[in-house]
Amino acid sequence: MSIKGKAYIAGIYEHPTRLAKDLSLAQIHAEVAKGALEDAGLTKDDVDGYFCAGDAPGLGPMSMVEYMGLKVRHVDSTDTGGSSYVLHVGHAAEAIAAGKCKVALITLAGRPRAEGMATGTVPRSRGGTPTPDEPFEFPYGPTVVNMYAMCAMRHMHEFGTTSEQLAWIKVAASHHAQYNPHALLKDVVTVEDVVNSPMISDPLHRLDCCVITDGGGAIVVVAPEIAAKLKRPKIKLLGASEFIKTQMGGKVDLTYSGARFTGAAAFAEAGVKPADIKYASIYDSFTITVLMQLEDLGFCEKGKGGAFVADGNLISGVGKLPFNTDGGGLCSNHPANRGGLTKVLEAVRQLRGEAHPKVQVKNCDLAIAHGTGGSLGLRHGSATVILERE
Amino acid sequence: MADTKERKLPAPAISPETQAYWDAAGKGKLLVKKCTACGEAHHYPRPICPFCFSDKTEWTEASGKGTIYSFSVMRRAPVPYAMAYVTLAEGPRMVTNIVDCDFDKLKCDQPVKLVFKPTDGGPPLPMFTPA
């Protein structure tokens, strides 16, 4: 069974805050849920499926179902880090196609900034019973940034990718962020700005990294008969795929991501190809994340990502593949250190024609949203969805 | 930039299945798990082979020779350090650090050799230095 055409995204909401000192975690989840349901023209009582990941307080979905006063007959708290919410869209479509629910609510929230978390630069142990990998990794000091940096280092070594090429990804995001009133970083930056910013972990500079923000977002996925009754543009799910890429028992290969598999599967299910895509939301924890995923999703040949992203090719109205037109995680928002949900939101805005006029892609009828969660250099969860405006 | 300042390394969490690995580390030896059913070596070590799922795995001593698959010098740390994947001569690639060297001269595919560095109250960690 395929999920193609079996579910629609009817409601979206992104919390405007980027620093949530005065909001609780549960409160942000509820505020974004309310926003997305109002956007769809639905109410809390219409929700019969709830999806959340590890950012939600409590054990799985239970605390939030109670807090929001939901009565649901289907739940899913699959956690693949920042890619969870892209994966949830696919899972919601599967549940809807199987008749397990008709209105699925997905929420994300977090406040790493208010809590003063050293997100990217300090090694973290999860505590409790160690994961099997932990004794062989944690004592060496793996951080978010140095593990992604190793992917960049190997990519440069094998394919000749340069820091200047990676910088173009931040430059493109900054061109888009200048039009987003909620973006954390609104200043347009140049390639020189990026490569001259302080080195964090070679070869990634400060401006190769995404922002750290509080906030969140929500998505409402509905059955076709519900979508038909709503007044919002109909955004149909054409394909979805997920994959866990690992160290493969020591056969580590840092030159590709799980997008190699999720892209191929999602495109096959959707019956479209990369050249058909008008807009791409690509997970942007770091510039290298974007470059590798673009290659793996099939937008260019493996190893040619550097040339593909250079010279503004990702800038809306300038290049061939407009990406992350809200400014993405690199400039606008990376709530809870998990950027997958906001990837889906901007893809839906583009398909509805509701992106900022300065970045809106003309006749945008087909879009992709892709997420990478966990660590690109250790183990990660990949998820892809392909969406169409009906 | 040489790592002249001492970095404090946390002790690894030891479980029954990896006790032999850490006991060997205490004696200056790096062990690699090898499967006698499919012949593949793997890392990190597991009792059940991640390639063929056989439980016929055995500890073998690594030569201590390898090459840097990739690395990154963490500049934003109290004492900068070089995170790395080293490709062991036995096959598997392992998460490690490159130590006792000029970080600015490190290169992918560079030959390295095994050294051990003490941890805070636990067995020493296998690391590598330019060969």
Ligand SMILES: [Zn+2]
């Ligand atoms: Zn085997």
